[in-house]
Amino acid sequence: xxxxxxxxTAQTRPAFEVDRIADGVFVHSGxxxxxxxxxxxxxxxxxxxxxxxxxxxIDTGGSPYVGRALRRAIEVRTSTxxxxxxxxxxxxxxxxxNAAFADTDARYIAAAGFAHALAARRMTYLERAERTxxxxxxxxxxxxxxxVVDSRMRLDLGxxxxxxxxxxxxxxxxxxxxxxxxxxxxxxxxxxxxxxVPAIDATLSGWLDVTASLDARAREVVHVVPGHGPVGQxxxxxxxxxxxxxxxxRDQVQSSIDDGYDLAYTTTHVARGERDRWLLxxxxxxxxxxxxxxxLEWQ
Amino acid sequence: xxxxxxxxxxxxxxxxTRARASTAMLWLAGLCLLALMSTAVADxxxxxxxxxxxxxxxxxxxxxxxxxxxxxxxxxDAPYRAEDPAVVPITITDQRAGTEASPIHKLWLVIDNxxxxxxxxxxxxxxxxxxxxxxRVRVNSYTYIRVLAESSDGQLYMVKRYVKASGxxxxxxxxxxDAARNNMGQMRxxxxxxxxxxxxxxQLMIRHPNITGLQMDQLTRLVEPPHFVDAITLRKGDALVLxxxxxxxxxxxxxLQFDVARDAAGDLGAQVHDNxxxxxxxTWPAEPGAAPTQTTADGKT
Numbered sequence: 025x026x027x028x029x030x031x032x033t034a035q036t037r038p039a040f041e042v043d044r045i046a047d048g049v050f051v052h053s054g055x056x057x058x059x060x061x062x063x064x065x066x067x068x069x070x071x072x073x074x075x076x077x078x079x080x081x082i083d084t085g086g087s088p089y090v091g092r093a094l095r096r097a098i099e100v101r102t103s104t105x106x107x108x109x110x111x112x113x114x115x116x117x118x119x120x121x122n123a124a125f126a127d128t129d130a131r132y133i134a135a136a137g138f139a140h141a142l143a144a145r146r147m148t149y150l151e152r153a154e155r156t157x158x159x160x161x162x163x164x165x166x167x168x169x170x171x172v173v174d175s176r177m178r179l180d181l182g183x184x185x186x187x188x189x190x191x192x193x194x195x196x197x198x199x200x201x202x203x204x205x206x207x208x209x210x211x212x213x214x215x216x217x218x219x220x221v222p223a224i225d226a227t228l229s230g231w232l233d234v235t236a237s238l239d240a241r242a243r244e245v246v247h248v249v250p251g252h253g254p255v256g257q258x259x260x261x262x263x264x265x266x267x268x269x270x271x272x273x274r275d276q277v278q279s280s281i282d283d284g285y286d287l288a289y290t291t292t293h294v295a296r297g298e299r300d301r302w303l304l305x306x307x308x309x310x311x312x313x314x315x316x317x318x319x320l321e322w323q
Numbered sequence: 324x325x326x327x328x329x330x331x332x333x334x335x336x337x338x339x340t341r342a343r344a345s346t347a348m349l350w351l352a353g354l355c356l357l358a359l360m361s362t363a364v365a366d367x368x369x370x371x372x373x374x375x376x377x378x379x380x381x382x383x384x385x386x387x388x389x390x391x392x393x394x395x396x397x398x399x400d401a402p403y404r405a406e407d408p409a410v411v412p413i414t415i416t417d418q419r420a421g422t423e424a425s426p427i428h429k430l431w432l433v434i435d436n437x438x439x440x441x442x443x444x445x446x447x448x449x450x451x452x453x454x455x456x457x458x459r460v461r462v463n464s465y466t467y468i469r470v471l472a473e474s475s476d477g478q479l480y481m482v483k484r485y486v487k488a489s490g491x492x493x494x495x496x497x498x499x500x501d502a503a504r505n506n507m508g509q510m511r512x513x514x515x516x517x518x519x520x521x522x523x524x525x526q527l528m529i530r531h532p533n534i535t536g537l538q539m540d541q542l543t544r545l546v547e548p549p550h551f552v553d554a555i556t557l558r559k560g561d562a563l564v565l566x567x568x569x570x571x572x573x574x575x576x577x578x579l580q581f582d583v584a585r586d587a588a589g590d591l592g593a594q595v596h597d598n599x600x601x602x603x604x605x606t607w608p609a610e611p612g613a614a615p616t617q618t619t620a621d622g623k624t
Contacts, residue, residue, distance in 0.1 A: 144538070147493065148489070148490040148493065148494070151489070151490075152489075283516070284513065284514055284515050284516045284523065285515065285516050285517075286412075286457065286515040286516070286517050286524075286526065286580065287410075287412045287459065287578070288400070288412040288414060288457065288517070289516065289517055289518060291406075291412070308406070310402070310406040310407075311406035311407045314406060314407045314410050314412075315407065318410060318576070321528070322528075322530070322576070
């Protein structure tokens with residue numbers, strides 16, 4: 025395993041592509057794929073915002089390898105220090121690059137539920153990363169926040185500010201969005217999946233509620249950086265397909281329970297019409313239906 | 324709250340200690356070696372090793388009794404790749420029901436690579452129409468799931484399925500643990516449809532956190548002590564449908580589908596026991612011709 029790590033490091037590193045989507049706002053688009061030994065877990069969208077005094081990083085990718093590539097992309101564009109590494113939630117594809125910033129003075133920031141949620145899944149996440157990425161992992165991959173967002177927090181980057189918002193249980197129990205007021209850019213984290221099928225890790229009904237709250241702010245937002253999928257404009261239109269999918273699951277699972285169908289039958293019959301509309305549908309859909317069924321059956 | 328940029332702020336390291344980390348890594352490395360061997364070859368080797376694990380379990384549980392291939396006796400349905408390792412639906416279908424063959428009167432559920440492989444044992448009484456069951460289990464790592472069936476003439480049969488899933492026993496406890504505790508022991512009985520036909524089975528739903536004891540809170544280093552349903556007995560009138568014992572291999576909020584004899588009279592009674600000595604009882608009045616969707620448990624629908 026160590027040999028393969030060395031081999032990967034020795035390879036010529038491909039340039040880490042980032043797009044400038046607004047003045048001082050850069051995004052790296054992760055692949056729409058599962059993490060594997062070829063993509064190093066580079067499957068989530070990552071970003072950074074450059075102010076006069078500080079850079080803030082928003083998510084760091086699925087391995088330290090990806091985090092280091094992101095750090096190089098920042099360093100070739102600015103000598104301004106990274107003061108903050110913000111995590112939008114605790115999933116490995118968004119946080120396992122955190123270690124790449126461990127030797128900086130950056131403060132790690134996440135929502136209140138982040139530390140507990142990551143700690144509880146630590147072994148499972150590390151084991152899975154080692155298996156799927158094919159590299160040796162270490163506890164250094166687990167980086168806990170220095171500062172916690174209970175509801176709102178502002179980060180002053182010098183000449184521009186970011187507004188961080190922690191949400192009620194939705195995709196996970198520690199979802200956080202980042203809004204750059206200067207460019208009206210919203211980093212949604214995984215509260216928004218575009219093209220890639222959403223994955224429910226906390227609560228379906230909560231996610232739909234939070235979606236409605238996000239949608240209510242759509243007019244303030246110009247640029248939207250989803251957790252997965254292409255960057256775009258028009259938050260309400262970008263949220264619509266995901267809402268349709270989540271509502272289809274909610275409504276059809278509820279009908280299935282009302283009609284007396286059991287879990288096994290329901291997982292193979294609900295919202296199959298969505299199958300051709302999403303990437304990685306077969307990898308996550310049954311789990312989504314299982315989550316919805318066990319959430320709704322006692323209500 | 325506003326945080327000003329602070330270049331000189333001391334970096335707080337809250338990562339676990341190195342000593343613990345390196346021990347964990349050694350363990351992880353060993354665990355993951357197999358997984359890293361590529362694909363099909365590793366799969367076969369892994370399964371062979373899993374079969375070896377069964378050989379010792381077999382002796383432990385069944386001694387030197389002969390075990391015949393059970394594929395014509397019971398079928399076991401389980402997803403090959405379980406999407407949620409903490410909620411893996413499995414169905415055991417009794418193929419002898421309604422035939423002249425010696426009826427199945429006992430079933431055992433073995434999940435080879437779970438912390439306690441012998442996951443559940445069922446004994447069926449005269450008020451059971453068949454030994455058909457469906458339940459939801461936790462799967463902790465890639466494993467064979469086995470069902471052993473004993474017919475009333477003393478023959479022992481086995482079927483197995485390989486299931487790819489991991490982390491089911493250590494998956495974090497639902498955030499609503501307090502709610503689960505407050506509602507603990509609440510039960511519902513419903514009729515469920517299992518396919519496109521009008522065929523129905525009864526489903527007992529039990530509110531219970533079913534804590535495995537392996538779900539460590541990494542922040543406090545506390546392990547929530549095991550607390551799970553360990554016995555379920557069902558009767559129709561005075562006649563036994565089934566009695567069963569189980570471990571935390573059953574998912575949180577245990578669910579059990581079973582098949583009651585059509586001619587069995589009387590109320591359906593459930594008696595549920597957990598490892599902390601709690602006992603929950605509930606009775607549902609016989610409702611001939613009740614609609615499949617009717618919920619008669621606790622006044623809720």
